[in-house]
Amino acid sequence: MIKKTFKPIIAILIWSFSILVNSSYASDKNEITWYRPDFPPANFVDGLMEGLGYNDQTQKFLTKNLSQYQHYNAVASYKRALHNLRFGNGCVIGLFKTKDREKYLTFSMPNLITFPNGVVFKEDDFKKFQPYINDEQFISIKKLLNNQSLVVGIADGRRYSGGIDKNLFQHQRQSNVHLRSGSNVFTDLLNMLDRNRIDYLFGFPEELEYYTSLGVLQHKMRFVPVQEMPQYEQSYIACSKNTWGEQVIADINILLKKYRSTSEYLRFYEFWLDFDSKKRHHQLSKKVLNSEVKINKEN
Numbered sequence: 001m002i003k004k005t006f007k008p009i010i011a012i013l014i015w016s017f018s019i020l021v022n023s024s025y026a027s028d029k030n031e032i033t034w035y036r037p038d039f040p041p042a043n044f045v046d047g048l049m050e051g052l053g054y055n056d057q058t059q060k061f062l063t064k065n066l067s068q069y070q071h072y073n074a075v076a077s078y079k080r081a082l083h084n085l086r087f088g089n090g091c092v093i094g095l096f097k098t099k100d101r102e103k104y105l106t107f108s109m110p111n112l113i114t115f116p117n118g119v120v121f122k123e124d125d126f127k128k129f130q131p132y133i134n135d136e137q138f139i140s141i142k143k144l145l146n147n148q149s150l151v152v153g154i155a156d157g158r159r160y161s162g163g164i165d166k167n168l169f170q171h172q173r174q175s176n177v178h179l180r181s182g183s184n185v186f187t188d189l190l191n192m193l194d195r196n197r198i199d200y201l202f203g204f205p206e207e208l209e210y211y212t213s214l215g216v217l218q219h220k221m222r223f224v225p226v227q228e229m230p231q232y233e234q235s236y237i238a239c240s241k242n243t244w245g246e247q248v249i250a251d252i253n254i255l256l257k258k259y260r261s262t263s264e265y266l267r268f269y270e271f272w273l274d275f276d277s278k279k280r281h282h283q284l285s286k287k288v289l290n291s292e293v294k295i296n297k298e299n
Contacts, residue, residue: 034079041210057268110234155185163228206272
């Protein structure tokens with residue numbers, strides 16, 4: 001008797017819960033929560049530069065052109081954003097695609113080409129580094145690290161990826177490798193370079209341009225891409241992996257196909273690049289992104 005009594009009650013509870021979930025989803029399906037990490041110059045979440053990062057500008061562009069949605073912001077680290085996207089609806093701009101992330105995220109087509117880490121040194125020291133730079137203006141890390149008279153500053157715990165990490169691992173115990181720890185290591189190393197305490201370091205071109213724009217350095221710096229690194233990396237927009245997220249990404253892809261290789265859109269990232277990197281990025285984006293659109297149409 002007890003079992004018979006509880007069966008209809010359980011059925012009613014399940015039905016009521018499904019109605020609650022479906023009504024909640026219906027009210028949220030036309031809303032997008034954008035997770036925004038504090039990661040200059042990609043994102044500035046407060047202060048005088050708030051909203052001026054290249055991912056900030058990309059979000060504003062999408063918000064303007066996705067008028068069928070209501071848009072909300074949520075400041076969160078990349079780690080927290082990825083955690084939240086596993087369990088609720090939302091999107092984040094500026095992710096690298098991995099097999100693990102594809103299990104719980106729906107990715108857009110590449111929304112941006114970004115440059116990998118390169119070598120940063122003082123412009124006055126160019127002659128010291130010129131022997132390691134080829135005709136295409138790429139520097140060989142393998143050859144550079146063999147010169148133990150040049151001291152390199154390394155951020156402890158930071159992954160530079162690709163050929164940089166591979167060659168650093170082979171030279172990590174050398175006396176010319178200076179390891180630096182702290183909360184804002186790139187800035188610390190850049191200041192050390194500016195004060196002639198190290199000869200070079202590794203970083204992103206937009207990272208260097210941002211800190212240079214603050215006007216606190218005494219010396220002019222130069223960024224040189226690394227021969228052993230890929231020419232570029234592809235950045236993506238990602239949303240929760242469900243029916244809602246698939247629809248949002250489909251709407252985003254329509255915009256990306258039309259605008260992502262235009263000068264207006266490329267300017268969001270190129271604003272943070274030095275002149276040489278900006279020129280290289282513009283040419284590469286036009287070539288890579290346009291060819292990808294052509295391939296997608298053929299398929």
